[in-house]
Amino acid sequence: MNEASVVAGLRALIGAPSGRVRVGIGDDAAVWSPGPGQLQVITVDECTEGIDFRRTTVRLEDAGWRALAASLSDAAAMGARPLLTVVSLVVPGDLDEGGVILLYQGMADLAARHGVQIVGGDLSRGEVLSLGVTVVGEVRPSNLKRRSDGRAGDVLAVSGPLGLSRAGLAILEGEVDRECIDATLVERAVAAYRRPQPRVAAGRFLGGSRSVRGMMDLSDGLAADLPRLAAACAAAAVIDADALPVDPACRAVAQAMGVAPEDLALEGGDDLELLCTVEKRAFGYLAERVRARLGRALLPVGRLEAGTGVFVRRGGVQRPLDVQGWEALRR
Amino acid sequence: MNEASVVAGLRALIGAPSGRVRVGIGDDAAVWSPGPGQLQVITVDECTEGIDFRRTTVRLEDAGWRALAASLSDAAAMGARPLLTVVSLVVPGDLDEGGVILLYQGMADLAARHGVQIVGGDLSRGEVLSLGVTVVGEVRPSNLKRRSDGRAGDVLAVSGPLGLSRAGLAILEGEVDRECIDATLVERAVAAYRRPQPRVAAGRFLGGSRSVRGMMDLSDGLAADLPRLAAACAAAAVIDADALPVDPACRAVAQAMGVAPEDLALEGGDDLELLCTVEKRAFGYLAERVRARLGRALLPVGRLEAGTGVFVRRGGVQRPLDVQGWEALRR
Numbered sequence: 022m023n024e025a026s027v028v029a030g031l032r033a034l035i036g037a038p039s040g041r042v043r044v045g046i047g048d049d050a051a052v053w054s055p056g057p058g059q060l061q062v063i064t065v066d067e068c069t070e071g072i073d074f075r076r077t078t079v080r081l082e083d084a085g086w087r088a089l090a091a092s093l094s095d096a097a098a099m100g101a102r103p104l105l106t107v108v109s110l111v112v113p114g115d116l117d118e119g120g121v122i123l124l125y126q127g128m129a130d131l132a133a134r135h136g137v138q139i140v141g142g143d144l145s146r147g148e149v150l151s152l153g154v155t156v157v158g159e160v161r162p163s164n165l166k167r168r169s170d171g172r173a174g175d176v177l178a179v180s181g182p183l184g185l186s187r188a189g190l191a192i193l194e195g196e197v198d199r200e201c202i203d204a205t206l207v208e209r210a211v212a213a214y215r216r217p218q219p220r221v222a223a224g225r226f227l228g229g230s231r232s233v234r235g236m237m238d239l240s241d242g243l244a245a246d247l248p249r250l251a252a253a254c255a256a257a258a259v260i261d262a263d264a265l266p267v268d269p270a271c272r273a274v275a276q277a278m279g280v281a282p283e284d285l286a287l288e289g290g291d292d293l294e295l296l297c298t299v300e301k302r303a304f305g306y307l308a309e310r311v312r313a314r315l316g317r318a319l320l321p322v323g324r325l326e327a328g329t330g331v332f333v334r335r336g337g338v339q340r341p342l343d344v345q346g347w348e349a350l351r352r
Numbered sequence: 353m354n355e356a357s358v359v360a361g362l363r364a365l366i367g368a369p370s371g372r373v374r375v376g377i378g379d380d381a382a383v384w385s386p387g388p389g390q391l392q393v394i395t396v397d398e399c400t401e402g403i404d405f406r407r408t409t410v411r412l413e414d415a416g417w418r419a420l421a422a423s424l425s426d427a428a429a430m431g432a433r434p435l436l437t438v439v440s441l442v443v444p445g446d447l448d449e450g451g452v453i454l455l456y457q458g459m460a461d462l463a464a465r466h467g468v469q470i471v472g473g474d475l476s477r478g479e480v481l482s483l484g485v486t487v488v489g490e491v492r493p494s495n496l497k498r499r500s501d502g503r504a505g506d507v508l509a510v511s512g513p514l515g516l517s518r519a520g521l522a523i524l525e526g527e528v529d530r531e532c533i534d535a536t537l538v539e540r541a542v543a544a545y546r547r548p549q550p551r552v553a554a555g556r557f558l559g560g561s562r563s564v565r566g567m568m569d570l571s572d573g574l575a576a577d578l579p580r581l582a583a584a585c586a587a588a589a590v591i592d593a594d595a596l597p598v599d600p601a602c603r604a605v606a607q608a609m610g611v612a613p614e615d616l617a618l619e620g621g622d623d624l625e626l627l628c629t630v631e632k633r634a635f636g637y638l639a640e641r642v643r644a645r646l647g648r649a650l651l652p653v654g655r656l657e658a659g660t661g662v663f664v665r666r667g668g669v670q671r672p673l674d675v676q677g678w679e680a681l682r683r
Binding site: 022024026027028030031034035038039040041042044045046047048050051053055056059061063064065066067069071072073104105107108109111112114117118121122125126129138139140141142143144145146147148149151153155157159349350351352 | 377
């Protein structure tokens with residue numbers, strides 16, 4: 022069973038969105054119109070202990086932060102401003118009341134940074150700690166970005182270097198000896214894994230740009246997410262591996278692990294950077310504006326082309342992508 | 353750890369709702385205003401295998417139906433019209449793609465009855481099957497009912513007889529020999545447990561009545577939910593056990609189990625009837641209108657009084673309530 026196949030089955034069962042619903046199953050968030058000229062986005066993300074995090078490598082506050090971050094990132098990827106959240110928390114037997122408060126403390130810290138209110142939720146007991154976070158946001162209709170709106174010829178760009186969170190995970194899971202990595206890089210990578218920053222300001226800015234066509238977030242890694250974007254756009258995607266913006270910490274960790282830094286960066290989820298497709302002739306100007314306005318580079322990673330499939334160009338040679346990102350239902 | 357204490361801790365951590373949020377943590381649903389004159393409700397409910405249902409007693413379609421029903425009922429309890437839902441599904445290893453589709457089939461069946469659209473969700477793997485269902489609805493500001501708006505002197509009333517779902521559970525779990533119960537009653541009770549009907553039309557109608565002050569749904573049973581309503585209203589509640597509207601199936605099952613029918617009806621969750629507090633002098637007229645409009649009786653169960661606590665009056669004697677309903681975090 023894989024996610025794409027199940028999602029296709031569910032779309033067939035449920036049918037196309039109608040009435041006030043504009044975007045249904047299959048994008049980063051659903052979109053509907055509560056009233057004339059208004060659009061809201063709604064998205065949910067589940068974070069489960071043992072699959073999405075371990076209590077041995079993140080604190081409870083971090084687990085709360087990470088869960089909310091994933092849903093805020095989905096709202097950001099639509100160009101929306103997140104407003105509020107409801108949380109379904111499954112509480113295992115070894116978690117006491119103080120532990121529940123710590124989980125919420127982490128969510129509250131991140132929520133406050135983005136002016137998001139935690140408005141409600143559900144508490145239930147269960148075997149395994151799990152946080153289901155729903156976020157509602159709003160977006161000006163002209164700013165809405167769907168992942169399917171990219172076109173052949175567009176530049177593929179990301180809102181920041183890739184692989185930092187994956188590097189943090191490798192360090193925390195002992196895949197590398199942290200003594201072999203520069204301490205500053207270790208600290209940055211671990212912080213990025215524990216407290217990922219959803220690109221809310223970047224999402225709203227890119228949402229407001231006419232040169233940006235398609236957008237999604239990179240929660241599962243470019244290797245998993247780019248094929249979804251390319252398929253949604255009915256286009257092929259080519260990654261330029263030689264120019265891939267790999268975070269220095271990811272580069273150092275990959276070298277210590279003896280793997281190609283580009284491959285680790287492609288596979289790594291949780292970066293929560295945004296992936297967008299940009300009209301080619303407008304890319305330079307947009308990147309300048311992003312730098313001036315957000316103090317952040319908009320980094321090209323490749324392009325959309327006519328056709329299907331995802332390819333990696335390395336040293337002038339183009340091959341099908343053979344790195345795997347995160348697949349939610351893979352066992 | 354109990355739910356009330358955790359919820360109090362979370363309210364202290366998160367603070368009072370502000371800005372456009374009108375009702376935060378602690379009611380059936382949160383309420384916020386997306387624009388002038390508009391109110392939306394949002395609520396989430398988690399249904400976990402082994403706690404909220406067993407696959408030995410309900411089919412997968414029923415599990416999907418039940419999960420959505422719980423959240424629709426929360427929206428109904430605010431007086432709102434439910435509009436759309438997002439679903440977070442945790443898929444265990446023994447559930448295949450066909451099983452996931454069956455879960456959604458049950459949700460889609462119920463959603464279609466109420467004009468609700470399933471607009472998105474999240475699929476993840478895990479140890480235990482769990483469905484987290486978020487529902488968004490809208491309500492005219494004058495129709496919003498909070499559970500805290502009841503006053504001493506109000507009549508407590510429910511939208512239908514109690515204990516039917518609990519009777520179905522007793523039959524399915526083998527707490528009674530189903531051969532001892534009339535077959536028609538067995539069928540009704542089992543159907544009520546497997547496919548509970550959220551009182552969406554009743555909720556909207558009662559929402560529109562000025563005589564209805566406070567409202568909530570009875571997902572955890574009157575014995576668990578009435579103390580919450582009374583506490584929210586800063587009032588005492590008295591249940592009139594001699595006049596309690598116990599469903600005939602619950603009465604038959606209780607007799608076969610050798611327990612008091614009223615106690616089984618008080619303890620039984622999942623009825624999804626609405627509990628409301630009604631201005632005393634308007635009760636008779638409202639009950640007539642409910643019968644005329646919805647073909648359903650509005651049944652008195654007791655009253656709110658000055659003071660605190662919940663009491664049961666039986667044969668002229670009043671004692672503190674000593675039946676327990678469902679407590680989400682009890683182990």
